[in-house]
């Protein structure tokens with residue numbers, strides 16, 4: 001039987017490409033999207049390529065939407081093998097200094113990138129525990145690396161979008177905390193840097209194509225029992241926290 005994967009924010013960008021690549025690896029993929037029409041459109045596109053995918057309404061900021069999504073997945077599949085927490089936002093105003101970003105931006109960034117990720121994970125953990133080997137992939141960013149932000153000359157040193165960066169540092173920290181809880185189970189949870197990828201968020205000048213940007217999430221979603229947990233990875237390489 002195929003594994004079942006749910007990807008949040010999978011109607012476009014890295015999430016959609018992750019859905020495509022997982023479906024090519026014989027995973028049945030549930031495309032989560034906050035806008036139902038966009039999710040259905042994305043699912044139809046992949047179905048048109050002969051892939052086994054379905055759409056699911058899931059606004060990660062809405063507790064009722066999360067509860068309804070858990071109900072749907074329970075009813076349709078009874079278990080979940082892979083959760084890819086991919087939905088994310090970057091809201092910092094690039095014209096403002098680190099100290100000038102508004103509290104509203106900080107709160108909205110953490111609401112989606114951190115608190116919603118925790119809430120979605122908590123909600124789907126019972127279904128993941130029913131899998132023989134549940135996998136949780138938290139889509140983070142190299143921009144969450146505190147070590148590299150503190151290092152003059154590092155590739156991210158001058159890229160200070162603080163609300164986004166600190167939200168991804170927290171995603172990394174959360175991943176380590178959850179991995180501790182799950183260490184004596186078959187489950188694994190890891191944080192991913194996809195690369196700087198051409199998407200609406202990454203911009204058209206980003207050096208990495210979508211096809212490569214999805215590879216790390218796909219690899220960690222399909223980890224076997226010998227794979228890492230509580231790690232921060234990009235294309236098989238460990239990254240500095």
Ligand SMILES: NC(=O)c1ccc[n+]([C@@H]2O[C@H](COP(=O)([O-])OP(=O)(O)OC[C@H]3O[C@@H](n4cnc5c(N)ncnc54)[C@H](OP(=O)(O)O)[C@@H]3O)[C@@H](O)[C@H]2O)c1
Pocket residue numbers: 008009010011012013014015033034035038058059060061085086087088089112139140141142193194195196197198199200201202203206
């Ligand atoms: N692109 C890069 O260079 C890069 C680098 C490092 C990390 N990342 C991370 O990779 C992930 C995917 O980014 P991307 O580049 O593919 O960005 P993107 O093209 O902007 O896609 C973001 C996705 O998240 C969804 N989303 C946002 N808020 C949501 C909510 N409340 N509920 C459900 N879905 C929500 C968006 O839905 P809508 O279409 O409805 O807005 C969209 O599907 C993010 O976590 C991002 O931080 C990206």
